[in-house]
Amino acid sequence: xxxxxxxxxxxxxxxxxxxxxxxxxxxxxxxxxxxxxxxxxxxxxxxxxxxxxxxxxxxxxxxxxxxxxxxxxxxxxxxxxxxxxxxxxxxxxxxxxxxxxxxxxxxxxxxxxxxxxxxxxxxxxxxxxxxxxxxxxxxxxxxxxxxxxxxxxxxxxxxxxxxxxxxxxxxxxxxxxxxxxxxxxxxxxxxxxxxxxxxxxxxxxxxxxxxxxxxxxxxxxxxxxxxxxxxxxxxxxxxxxxxxxxxxxxx
Numbered sequence: 001x002x003x004x005x006x007x008x009x010x011x012x013x014x015x016x017x018x019x020x021x022x023x024x025x026x027x028x029x030x031x032x033x034x035x036x037x038x039x040x041x042x043x044x045x046x047x048x049x050x051x052x053x054x055x056x057x058x059x060x061x062x063x064x065x066x067x068x069x070x071x072x073x074x075x076x077x078x079x080x081x082x083x084x085x086x087x088x089x090x091x092x093x094x095x096x097x098x099x100x101x102x103x104x105x106x107x108x109x110x111x112x113x114x115x116x117x118x119x120x121x122x123x124x125x126x127x128x129x130x131x132x133x134x135x136x137x138x139x140x141x142x143x144x145x146x147x148x149x150x151x152x153x154x155x156x157x158x159x160x161x162x163x164x165x166x167x168x169x170x171x172x173x174x175x176x177x178x179x180x181x182x183x184x185x186x187x188x189x190x191x192x193x194x195x196x197x198x199x200x201x202x203x204x205x206x207x208x209x210x211x212x213x214x215x216x217x218x219x220x221x222x223x224x225x226x227x228x229x230x231x232x233x234x235x236x237x238x239x240x241x242x243x244x245x246x247x248x249x250x251x
Contacts, residue, residue: 020047021173049246052086056098099164101244107236113248121186122248133170153179181244188231
């Protein structure tokens with residue numbers, strides 16, 4: 001929960017004109033069984049932002065809500081790397097393009113942005129449900145070629161500039177849910193990981209730590225398990241070079 005003194009930082013701005021795709025929800029097999037054993041996950045129908053939040057959109061949010069500027073936000077809500085890729089606290093500069101997904105944002109900042117769209121961060125099950133789809137199938141996870149294409153992203157250097165949003169959409173009309181950035185989820189700190197991982201140093205390194213042990217249990221879900229390990233290792237104020245977000249709404 002947020003400290004009471006900071007609740008004002010979550011005051012909503014007028015809703016942005018962005019597109020949300022309707023997802024039907026349903027029962028599906030998650031890498032994290034609902035009962036910790038074998039029970040399938042249940043996802044109610046929901047809507048998911050079709051695009052990741054961009055630098056340009058987050059800049060507009062910061063200008064409208066200056067408490068979330070990098071030079072004003074309390075460290076309890078965002079670490080020292082928050083939005084440091086921008087040229088200034090209220091300007092993108094040359095290194096952050098308006099259509100690139102915004103990164104180096106904390107969970108607190110992402111949740112506040114989603115509140116400005118009268119939305120919220122998706123749950124892990126909602127994100128996993130949406131991410132299981134490809135362009136023609138609601139669940140492509142059994143396809144080795146599809147899994148391999150996603151794993152290819154994890155082998156690319158993380159030091160290169162991020163592409164702009166607008167990649168091919170999946171069957172629901174959701175873009176870039178695999179292969180562009182990591183994404184915050186609302187319940188990130190409820191996911192499983194070794195108990196001491198939260199006390200280690202660089203969150204950017206943690207994306208590669210812990211996932212190996214998990215992946216030995218279900219090698220075919222390696223990419224998803226890597227996300228779980230990375231998210232579980234973070235604290236809500238942490239930021240990383242490749243962590244972005246999109247928002248969701250309940251139907």
